[in-house]
Amino acid sequence: MFATIALLVLRKDVAIEVKSREILYTTLFFAVSCVLVFAFAFVKEGRVIEDAPAGILWIAIAFAGTLALGRTFERERYGETLRALLLAPAPRAAIYVGKLLGMILLLLVAELLLVPLIALLFGAAALFARPLLLAGLLLTGTVGFAAVGTLFAAMLVRSRTRDVMLPILLYPITVPVIIAGVRGTSALLQATPDEPAATMWIALLVCFDVVFVTLALWTFEPLMTE
Amino acid sequence: MIPDFDRIQLTDVSRHFGRRRALARVSLTARAGDIVGLLGPNGAGKSTLIGILATLVAPTTGEVRFGDINASGHDALRHRIGLLAHELHLYPELTAQQNLVFFARLYGLDAREAVPAALERAHLTDRAHDEVSGFSRGMRQRLALERALLHRPRLVLLDEPFTGLDDHAVGLVTDRLRRLAADGCIVVMATHDLDLADGLVTRVAVIRNGRLISDEPAGPGLRARYRMLMGSA
Numbered sequence: 001m002f003a004t005i006a007l008l009v010l011r012k013d014v015a016i017e018v019k020s021r022e023i024l025y026t027t028l029f030f031a032v033s034c035v036l037v038f039a040f041a042f043v044k045e046g047r048v049i050e051d052a053p054a055g056i057l058w059i060a061i062a063f064a065g066t067l068a069l070g071r072t073f074e075r076e077r078y079g080e081t082l083r084a085l086l087l088a089p090a091p092r093a094a095i096y097v098g099k100l101l102g103m104i105l106l107l108l109v110a111e112l113l114l115v116p117l118i119a120l121l122f123g124a125a126a127l128f129a130r131p132l133l134l135a136g137l138l139l140t141g142t143v144g145f146a147a148v149g150t151l152f153a154a155m156l157v158r159s160r161t162r163d164v165m166l167p168i169l170l171y172p173i174t175v176p177v178i179i180a181g182v183r184g185t186s187a188l189l190q191a192t193p194d195e196p197a198a199t200m201w202i203a204l205l206v207c208f209d210v211v212f213v214t215l216a217l218w219t220f221e222p223l224m225t226e
Numbered sequence: 227m228i229p230d231f232d233r234i235q236l237t238d239v240s241r242h243f244g245r246r247r248a249l250a251r252v253s254l255t256a257r258a259g260d261i262v263g264l265l266g267p268n269g270a271g272k273s274t275l276i277g278i279l280a281t282l283v284a285p286t287t288g289e290v291r292f293g294d295i296n297a298s299g300h301d302a303l304r305h306r307i308g309l310l311a312h313e314l315h316l317y318p319e320l321t322a323q324q325n326l327v328f329f330a331r332l333y334g335l336d337a338r339e340a341v342p343a344a345l346e347r348a349h350l351t352d353r354a355h356d357e358v359s360g361f362s363r364g365m366r367q368r369l370a371l372e373r374a375l376l377h378r379p380r381l382v383l384l385d386e387p388f389t390g391l392d393d394h395a396v397g398l399v400t401d402r403l404r405r406l407a408a409d410g411c412i413v414v415m416a417t418h419d420l421d422l423a424d425g426l427v428t429r430v431a432v433i434r435n436g437r438l439i440s441d442e443p444a445g446p447g448l449r450a451r452y453r454m455l456m457g458s459a
Contacts, residue, residue: 001334004331005332008328008331008332012317012320012328015320015324016317016319016320019319019320019357020319075317078318079313079314079315079316079317079318080311080313080314080315081315081316081317083282083309083311083313083315084309084315084329084373085332086282087280087281087282087304087307087309088304088329088332088333089301089302089303089304089305089333089334090332225282225283225284
């Protein structure tokens with residue numbers, strides 16, 4: 001029942017996005033613009049500031065993710081469809097998981113574009129040297145960021161100041177994700193990739209994910225009851 | 227097993243949002259076959275009351291019972307509650323059929339059986355594969371009503387169901403509501419449209435400033451009675 005509802009919500013979000021492509025295009029455009037601006041600032045005569053690609057990758061993910069979170073729940077606000085979801089005799093946590101999976105999927109698509117783009121513009125081909133570790137960092141970091149963001153975006157959906165409040169609430173709590181993502185990616189970008197360090201940051205991100213997904217599942221129902 | 231009930235009962239229900247009082251000690255009972263008209267000016271508390279009956283808003287104090295079941299923490303009751311709000315709870319990017327299939331599955335229904343019947347009742351079978359964004363207000367309203375009734379709820383909650391409808395669409399919706407009441411549903415309808423409520427509702431509950439100031443069987447001269455209550459309250 002739980003998984004069925006979560007997948008149903010995910011499929012619905014994917015079906016809407018396949019038709020409108022609104023959030024995908026705006027997120028990708030924003031993420032690419034962000035990377036391009038940083039490329040002009042940080043690449044001078046073919047030389048790149050050390051660790052800049054790692055920071056830019058995670059800043060682009062965070063900014064694009066915030067944009068996508070706002071738009072996803074704006075869609076549920078229009079027509080008050082979130083209320084219809086909450087009225088269904090389904091576990092409300094399953095609705096949260098469905099929305100979370102949609103957000104993770106969207107961010108992973110953005111990352112599929114961002115990673116090669118950063119590797120190209122910043123000469124960071126080393127990103128692909130340890131693909132599994134990079135995938136692990138991206139996946140765990142994305143889950144952590146999206147888990148907190150989805151909860152806050154749902155909470156703020158009826159607030160008039162949601163566009164201002166979402167980043168104010170989201171960024172302080174997801175700072176550990178951004179730091180772990182940046183440090184883990186930097187470790188992979190060393191002349192000799194520092195695998196133990198990257199693995200340690202992945203482990204930290206897994207802990208963050210477990211804590212915040214559990215907290216979100218626990219608090220979603222009471223937070224969504226008016 | 228999905229619980230069922232033949233009456234709803236609110237006892238001294240109050241709801242505060244911060245320091246603002248939305249409802250104050252409202253007591254109300256409605257039985258199967260009733261069409262209860264919730265009347266009152268803007269901000270009177272009608273939508274809050276609908277939200278409480280829908281289990282979407284928790285009362286600050288008081289008790290809501292569905293038959294013998296206390297509403298708090300009894301999520302399975304939502305199998306028996308249908309809500310049509312002013313916002314239609316439809317995804318405009320999806321087709322009429324996709325919207326109904328999604329909500330049918332959300333309620334654990336067999337979409338192959340429930341959806342074609344709902345489309346037929348909404349007179350939208352030939353527009354099943356059109357996006358809802360291209361529908362008129364009346365078509366959306368009919369679709370939204372059938373979406374709210376897909377799971378055959380016992381309690382049907384309607385918040386301003388006639389907004390933006392032409393005469394033909396109003397006729398279809400009122401006929402549907404009468405049939406629902408005849409079939410044993412409890413219909414609770416918040417509306418400002420006294421002309422439409424007159425002759426449709428079987429009970430009238432008037433709310434002002436969060437207080438229930440009248441709860442009586444419907445009779446002739448609803449508008450005059452309402453004006454008198456508003457003037458005297």
